[in-house]
Amino acid sequence: MSSDRTSQPAAEPLLQAILESVRDYAIFLLDADGKVATWNAGARAIKKYEPEEIIGQHFSRFYTSADVANGKPQRLLQAAKENGRVEDEGWRVRKDGSHFWADVVITAVTGPDKQLRGFVKVTRDLTGRHEAELALRRSEASLSATLTSIGDGVIATDTEGRVTRLNPVAAKLCGWSQTDAVGQPIEKVFEIVNEYTRLPAQNPVARVLAEGIVVGLANHTSLLARDGRETPIADSGAPIRDPSGTMLGAVLVFRDVGAERAAEAALRASEERLRLMIASIRDYAVFMLDPEGHVATWNPGAEAIKGYRADEIIGRHFSIFYPETDIRAGKPERELVTAAAVGRFEDEDWRLRKDGSRFWGNVVISAIRNDSGELIGFTKVTRDMTDRRMAAAQLLGAERLAELEREKTLRAEAALRERDVFLSVAAHELRTPLTALQLKLQGLEQLVNKGRAKPELSDRANQRFKDALRQTARLGELVERLLDVSRIAAGRLALELESLDLDELVKDVIDGFDDKSTDGRAEIRTHLSGNAHGVWDRRRLEQMLANLLSNALKYGEGHPIDVRVDADASHVTLTVLDRGIGIQATDLERIFKPFERAAPVEHYAGLGLGLHIARHIVEAHGGTIEVSSQPGSGAKFVVTLPKAASGRSSSSPPNEDHA
Amino acid sequence: MIDSLSNCEKSVMIVEDDRDVRDSLVEILEDNGYSPLAASNGKEALERLRATPRKPCLVLLDIMMPVMDGWGFRAEQRVDPNLESIPVVVLTAHANAEQAAQQMQASAFLKKPVTLEALLSTVQRYCGNADV
Numbered sequence: 001m002s003s004d005r006t007s008q009p010a011a012e013p014l015l016q017a018i019l020e021s022v023r024d025y026a027i028f029l030l031d032a033d034g035k036v037a038t039w040n041a042g043a044r045a046i047k048k049y050e051p052e053e054i055i056g057q058h059f060s061r062f063y064t065s066a067d068v069a070n071g072k073p074q075r076l077l078q079a080a081k082e083n084g085r086v087e088d089e090g091w092r093v094r095k096d097g098s099h100f101w102a103d104v105v106i107t108a109v110t111g112p113d114k115q116l117r118g119f120v121k122v123t124r125d126l127t128g129r130h131e132a133e134l135a136l137r138r139s140e141a142s143l144s145a146t147l148t149s150i151g152d153g154v155i156a157t158d159t160e161g162r163v164t165r166l167n168p169v170a171a172k173l174c175g176w177s178q179t180d181a182v183g184q185p186i187e188k189v190f191e192i193v194n195e196y197t198r199l200p201a202q203n204p205v206a207r208v209l210a211e212g213i214v215v216g217l218a219n220h221t222s223l224l225a226r227d228g229r230e231t232p233i234a235d236s237g238a239p240i241r242d243p244s245g246t247m248l249g250a251v252l253v254f255r256d257v258g259a260e261r262a263a264e265a266a267l268r269a270s271e272e273r274l275r276l277m278i279a280s281i282r283d284y285a286v287f288m289l290d291p292e293g294h295v296a297t298w299n300p301g302a303e304a305i306k307g308y309r310a311d312e313i314i315g316r317h318f319s320i321f322y323p324e325t326d327i328r329a330g331k332p333e334r335e336l337v338t339a340a341a342v343g344r345f346e347d348e349d350w351r352l353r354k355d356g357s358r359f360w361g362n363v364v365i366s367a368i369r370n371d372s373g374e375l376i377g378f379t380k381v382t383r384d385m386t387d388r389r390m391a392a393a394q395l396l397g398a399e400r401l402a403e404l405e406r407e408k409t410l411r412a413e414a415a416l417r418e419r420d421v422f423l424s425v426a427a428h429e430l431r432t433p434l435t436a437l438q439l440k441l442q443g444l445e446q447l448v449n450k451g452r453a454k455p456e457l458s459d460r461a462n463q464r465f466k467d468a469l470r471q472t473a474r475l476g477e478l479v480e481r482l483l484d485v486s487r488i489a490a491g492r493l494a495l496e497l498e499s500l501d502l503d504e505l506v507k508d509v510i511d512g513f514d515d516k517s518t519d520g521r522a523e524i525r526t527h528l529s530g531n532a533h534g535v536w537d538r539r540r541l542e543q544m545l546a547n548l549l550s551n552a553l554k555y556g557e558g559h560p561i562d563v564r565v566d567a568d569a570s571h572v573t574l575t576v577l578d579r580g581i582g583i584q585a586t587d588l589e590r591i592f593k594p595f596e597r598a599a600p601v602e603h604y605a606g607l608g609l610g611l612h613i614a615r616h617i618v619e620a621h622g623g624t625i626e627v628s629s630q631p632g633s634g635a636k637f638v639v640t641l642p643k644a645a646s647g648r649s650s651s652s653p654p655n656e657d658h659a
Numbered sequence: 660m661i662d663s664l665s666n667c668e669k670s671v672m673i674v675e676d677d678r679d680v681r682d683s684l685v686e687i688l689e690d691n692g693y694s695p696l697a698a699s700n701g702k703e704a705l706e707r708l709r710a711t712p713r714k715p716c717l718v719l720l721d722i723m724m725p726v727m728d729g730w731g732f733r734a735e736q737r738v739d740p741n742l743e744s745i746p747v748v749v750l751t752a753h754a755n756a757e758q759a760a761q762q763m764q765a766s767a768f769l770k771k772p773v774t775l776e777a778l779l780s781t782v783q784r785y786c787g788n789a790d791v
Binding site: 431432433434436437438439440442443445446447460464467470471474554558 | 677679682684686687691726752771772778
């Protein structure tokens, strides 16, 4: 031991200097028992002991407590003694207790006598490298896990195209285990053919390696597994490069597209069926529009109806099917907007064929949306309804049909106007007696309130009560006339027949007019027959004559009016002649219609019902009424009645309306 | 105004074709101390006005009348120097009475059915309080 120590100064100074200058390696001597004998700068740097602290100490203090406990230091010395040398890599302990990853070589030193003199121990701190290796291993583990869990097949090769790795999916699809495959040429492991030609397909890896590019998916590729199974795949290859860009190999990624193919095939079959179905529809144009309204598909029905071939029309805007006026009015766009908003639009109108001819089309436009609700276009189904419409038109004649439509509109408008005029006139007519009634009653009230109970005032009051009552009767009469119109419209103008003398009846009616209504406006002259007996409805004939007289007085401009009765064996004729404004020829029929009048309503009061009612009374008796006129010089109404009325008599109990 | 009130002697011309209305107006005005004159249309009214030396304080004029309506009456009245100064109040059942009165350049209008109160206050405005 002491001899060892004393031998050190004998070492050559140069060697000493070299050892001292080595800083990356701890290089020191152990004696035969394993005690530290020398210490260099590297040892100091790595293990942090000063020479005086460590020389003479056993080297086992550089080991972890676990290594010491299981006798590793002694084992290493023993191995070095037996084999001359031992190398170890593992954790060691510095002076401060921290660990470092060490590469250790222990070499036995023997003298010329072959006796063991001690050991040289060279230690290198590999902590940095070790951590990098650990990181690499972790990364490798992570990559491995990724490749294992990935759904696609992945095969990596070196630059020679030999397999370096394949993941479980690739192993399964190729029928090669990782162990068998590694080192094999890629063409052997990954054998592909064209699905249809059965010829070997170019392996993407060869191209990747040759050209250093990414090779995309090849279509219709089938992978032949080692056991003969065949899988349709889609594949792609890419070079593997290190950070400096050097190509290290190739990676091939592929997947089983069998399920996709099946789904696609099913979809194709379904689309084909749909296409065939639409293609077989010849009665309807069934086609698609894109969201902007351009024609996207075309069927034979569309060609038959509209005259365009698919290649002529696809891509064109569908407004080409609309007449110019509709396009200007923005109709095509409006239809799409409506269909997009509410899902569907239906219309029936004229559309244009390719040759410019029109057809009457029933059109349904439906919006098509994808699963996320996005508008992807429209279907348009059009049916040519021209024949059906023409059939209807031919029954009446197309011109007549249009005319009828126009007439209908005009009639509806005229009816509205008539109603309005009627309402205004009716209001006026009702207000007039109301005015009189109100003034009478208020005057009466005034008299009573003044308390002038003089006899002559009492007489006046009585007279006014009578007058007031007469006004209420007038209001009742107006209502009655309106009711007559509704009776006539409902065909319920029934007669109560009795034996009458028309001469007498005429006299009575004219006397009534003289009494109150002629108002000094015109003289009524009568020419009676003396032989005018018949069976009629007294009340209705009085009403009829009163209406004719009212009419004559109203339009007679104060000139004399002639009323004449003539009779033969079977008929009587009643003529009422005025010398007033007369009636235009074009108005002669119109004046018998309800609420009609030939004269401007502003100047002549009345409901316009008198002649209408008069005519229906005459016709109910089986008679006729005729009018002739010279405009400006008067009108002549001639009523002819059979002596025994053949009209509807009330054999049933008296109509409640007559009460 | 004082002159016309004193000269017209509370007489009122009523131009109305409906006899019942006309009679009612005559009675009411008589009861209230006025002297009504009546005509059944515009033509008759003009004839009577021209035949009467003392002009009435007021004409109550219906519009819709046979022979000569209210418009015709006004057209002639306004060009007759002896008649044009007589105020005219339109009395009508028409819904647009006010518009018609304006177009005729009438002094005022009354709507049928007119109340006793409205009638008397209007007449009083042109003839003074004539209550006996």
